[in-house]
Amino acid sequence: MSDGNQGGKLKVVGQRPIRPDGVDKVTGRAQFGADFHLPGMLAGRIKRSPHAHARIVKIDASAAASLPGVKAIVTSVDFDRGASGEVEAGEGHTAIREVAENCLASGKVLYVGHAVAAVAATHPEIAAEAIDLIEVTYEALPHVIDVEEAMAPGAPLLHADLFTKGVNPKPDKPSNIALKSVMGRGDVPGAFKSADVIVEGRYTTAAVHQGYIEPHACVASWGADGQSTVWCSSQGQFLVRALVAKILGMPLSDLKVIPAEIGGGFGGKTTVYLEPVALALSRKCGRPVKLVMSREEVFLASGPTSGSVMDVKIAATKDGKITGAEMMLAYQAGAFPGSPVHLGCMTAFACYDVENLALVGYDVVSNRPKVAAYRAPGAPMAAFAVESAIDELARKLGMDPIDLRLKNAVRDGAKTVYGATVKSAAFVETLEMVKASAHYKTPLAKGQARGVAAGFWFNIGGESSAAVHVDEDGGVTVVSSNPDIGGSRASMAMMAAETLGLPIERVRCIIGDTASIGYSGSTGGSRVTFATGMAVVQAAEKVVADLKRRAAETWGCDLAMVEWADGVAKCADPSKDAKPLSMKAIASRSAKTGGPIAAEVSINAQGAAAGYGVHLCDLEIDPETGRSTVIRYTAAQDVGRAIHPAYVEGQLQGGAAQGIGWALNEEYVYGKSGQLENASFLDYRMPVASDLPMIDTILVEARPNPRHPYGAKGVGEVPIVPPLAAVANAVSHIVGERMTSLPLSPAKVLAAMAKR
Amino acid sequence: MSGVDYLSPGTVADAVSALRAAGGSARLMAGGTDLLVQMRGGRAKPKVVIDLKGIPGLSGIRLEGGGFIVGAATPGAVLGEHEALKAAWPGVIEAANLIGSTQVQGRASLGGNLCNASPAADSVPALIAAGVVCLIEGPGGKRELPVEKVQTGPGKTALAVDEILVAFRFPAKAAQSSDAYLRMIPRTEMDIAVVGAGVSVSLDASGVCTAARVGIGAVAPTTLLVEAAGAALVGSEFDDAALAKLEAAVAAACRPISDKRGTAEYRTKVASVLARRAALIARDRASA
């Protein structure tokens, strides 16, 4: 019944109902991770490394253990040392052993803030005192922070057993390069030889944090029989269950994870930091334990995403056809392998149809916190380099930057460098709509400049479950399997309402815990509206089929004669004197027609469609202070079909805001001893609301996704890909020089302007 | 487990005796917007917190001898709503009102801003430029100290451990005079000044500068009065030569560090720029 192309007939999808989670959030009633309390609950606290790199010689917790009120102390020996394998984590997979080692270090500490021990006590202040009483003896080791220094021969080694993957034969010496990722096609040297124009440059970006407002928090309770519960805010209750159970060596069925309301994740909550520690503490003392990070701990020991160094070189003809490109990307992984450099390589040129490509990526460990996913992991940095280079190409050729992109834009049927065929892409339409926009046509005032940049993200599908329960009064409860970080309760309820023919007010959506709904991958990869939405629609379709069967039985008519529309069954058989049966009428007598009406669907959703974004940034710079002000910003995106357009616009605005922060002021600042110097929102300068103009949006619905019942494409990640270059291109035009190093902080910009 | 005692004395004398009794383990609290943050972060660990807000005279604004007496614990929001004070010293008020957010303004005081002794404190360069004097009380009685003499280093003041800053005395405003404050932050709010500059000027009937004071922040271990910068303006009509002299004097006075908030070179350059811009705003206000 649903084929993704029913735009005209939709009654709920495409509307803007009030968000179902809104009132609780603005009245302070929403229960976030730290809001949960249990009787007898203890306060936990984590002891962290003051060293960037050191061997743990000894941990003496005897003084802490004898402090009155201290009930449990754990170190890495309390984890299952044999834990191995990988767990699905949003955009990729994560090695359990490394997650465990990151939660509590065993042999070495690898960054300032690395957890070494934890305490549970009857009061937070006792826990804090106990932490100070734990004596850790370290043997300090030389450390390395910078990617290029970490790659250099002779650099301090983080892992003696790390041999670069992706090189043949296997290297005979360990290094800090965890992976060399190579991809490409065609004849790149040939393309450069015959090029009319070549642009090249070295680009760098700083490590940036996801900046979610809610710090990590959880409560864990070990049952006397081993059956345990964890309450936490995360991007995936099933992911938390898998990681915690494996790290503590317990069967999954003995652990229930109950998702709390989540105050932002942006990818950073697709792993665990506290949960296994809290449950290990609870296991030791038999009482529930709460662990909550401070903001400083969030900066020191969670997230961020990689800083990067990239060399990019592009060959083109004089009429603007890009004929070849080569690129080197080196990404910080933090203390353990796992930067998104592979995704950087895959996405770098994904907007463009380029025949000859050579990309090489390096995943590099150094003495920084282990990186976590951040919105379109790996893509924004790569796009910064490529979109800056393309901007330079447009200048060199004297071409309009949108025309240059149109000339090279991927269309359906093009092959990506990683082998996929482009389908249902509306990149061309997005570029055209931006070109036709009022913003693009508005002339700039003196001293202002406009940056244009594009971006791509895959979006994924995957495993999801959903249930639709018909209540006795004819209303409906939808059980989603994914924490709602971007408005998915609204979109799930809307798709169910649309399919069932109900008004949105009659449908409510909740997030099930791990024991009350089938498995789902985490909330990541912009997959929930697509994949979990598909499960919701299929469950709703099953319910409709069941309702029709019950109506047919009630009327004694042929099932084929039952029509379902607007939440009412009608009989098309004129020989029957059958009054229409409403949802309520059928539900209230369900006992007589076969019992409760409900359906649960678990699927592995295929057919996710990629998304493309094009952003415009108008900006001016105070020539005497170097301070940039964004004065107008438009984010346009190929969204398939917007289920709840206001939420989709919110995603575009949020992604743009984060990307602007990444471009202008956000960075990790390290001191000589490997100490993070700006572990607070005061000095880690994310934009505040008054820093930004209204971010205008253009939702491009030219190509609904035919593989989704309502045409949805993922929308949450694409919008953080273009802004870095959109901002930097504008800044470069004002400065009169290509600005290649983010962030474009006032001091850096003023220094560049002073040189000219 | 260590608790913290909270005292709310009703007189300055009681507050002084409480300070004495605690022998260095007490901290005075006005709005608490610095103190409580430091206590939460573990940087301040007082045994006793002495709240000044209940003492009559510590909060509020009154006229005296043509000038104003402003209680040291008066919150920023109250300052901003006092039309006469705002008309007389717009630079000080704009500096005070830059502190934090609406919520912070309901608490944050000039006394706390000064006595927290951050070189980046926003209101202090403006208070210095305005020639404001501190009224201090201790066990030995009362004394006065110009604002620029209070900060002695990051987190350090010239107040003895048992002294309290009771109020600020703003001088009577001369005819054709005014002031202005500007700060540089990479964001638009909720940030700490990378550089701050406050300037007050007086003009004669023909627009010639007869007196000027320049205060700068975040460019040395304490906020600074730059006398040479003020002197550069006196006798001028704010022509380019005078402004260049002012800029040079400000740059010469800067002794900044490079840190996460800005490089030394950047701070020095921008201090001059802001001082010049603030001087021109003050002049325009004075001649309006």
Ligand SMILES: Cc1cc2nc3c(=O)[nH]c(=O)nc-3n(C[C@H](O)[C@H](O)[C@H](O)COP(=O)(O)OP(=O)(O)OC[C@H]3O[C@@H](n4cnc5c(N)ncnc54)[C@H](O)[C@@H]3O)c2cc1C
């Ligand atoms: C979110 C936020 C944003 C901020 N933004 C800014 C900003 O933009 N610019 C800026 O300059 N500051 C800023 N601050 C810092 C702070 O708000 C200001 O310094 C404020 O003026 C402090 O005043 P208070 O009354 O709260 O001081 P308190 O915290 O009460 O006291 C500060 C210090 O002064 C001492 N003290 C207070 N009153 C007296 C007195 N009468 N006599 C002797 N000692 C005294 C206290 O013992 C303490 O050491 C910000 C703080 C926060 C939390």
